[in-house]
Amino acid sequence: MxxxxxxxxxxxxxxxxxxxxxxxxxxxxxxxxxxxxxxxDSRTKGVVTALYEALKIRDAEAIQKILAPDLEWWFHGPPSHQFLMRLLTGEQESDFRFVPHSISAFGPTVLAEGFDQSRSIAWVHAWTVTDGIITQVREYFNTSLTVTRFGNTDQSDCSSSIASLHCPSVWESSLPDRVGKSVPGLVLAI
Incomplete structure (x- = not known):
């Protein structure tokens, strides 16, 4: 060292x-x-990377060790695109493969983005890692996502607490040209 x-x-x-x-x-x-x-950031990114590796080979035991038993799940997209939930709950066998094109970590929040060009689907997962396990996931399908860091600015002359809040952009999804004709944009504050 x-x-x-x-x-x-x-x-x-x-x-x-x-x-x-x-x-x-x-x-x-x-x-x-x-x-x-x-x-x-490296540790939390490693946990999420391990999850995608376990998903790729369908290693149920490894997936159970990585995910909290009371995983909080939030989904934004058409119900027909709930591939991850179906895969993890065993509800239905799916041929959908989650292969991230990018993984970025911001403290306990890890963002993974991927595309399925053949189905014209883009997805973003926002994972929360706590004590080495994933406790929350927010899924976004065919949505442009901008992530901001929520915090106070150093403006001493601001009389309003709202005026002193600042949300710098720290990450933005990069949808491929072939995905969707009109894609809604969302902002996620971390």
Whole structure:
């Protein structure tokens, strides 16, 4: 394991071997926080990637270990497109394959996007991973999805609490040209 110079400096700081001016120590803590965020994103993305691998080979035992028994499910799309629910509940054998073209993690939220060109279907799954298992899924079919991070801005002159809210876009689906003629757009705040 290789330590960055900042991490070594941070260790020396905590051992009392060296002191830092406030600006240097705050930069080190920011880097450490960013490293923790990247590590968490990697872990949550790994859980979702493992789920898609288990789905691909229809490994029911692995799927049960990855999904919470009380999985919260939200679906947006035509009822005929509830392929994942049918697959996981064993209600009906489906030939639909969930092969993600992209997987992105934002803390506990992991977004996976895929396409089935032969059926003109695009899908997005927004998974929530808690303590290494998936506790929530939001499915979107043939819908353009924009994900925003919900938070406060640093505007001290705002008198209204609503005026101080800011929702920067952190992810946007990329539908292929052949999917749907008119696709509704939705916004998901995380």
């Amino acid at each position: 290789s330590l960055t110079a900042s991490t070594v400096s941070l260790l020396k700081f905590f051992r009392g071997a060296q002191t830092f001016p406030p600006s240097s120590s705050s930069l080190i803590f920011q880097e450490l926080a960013l490293s923790q965020e990247i590590l968490e």
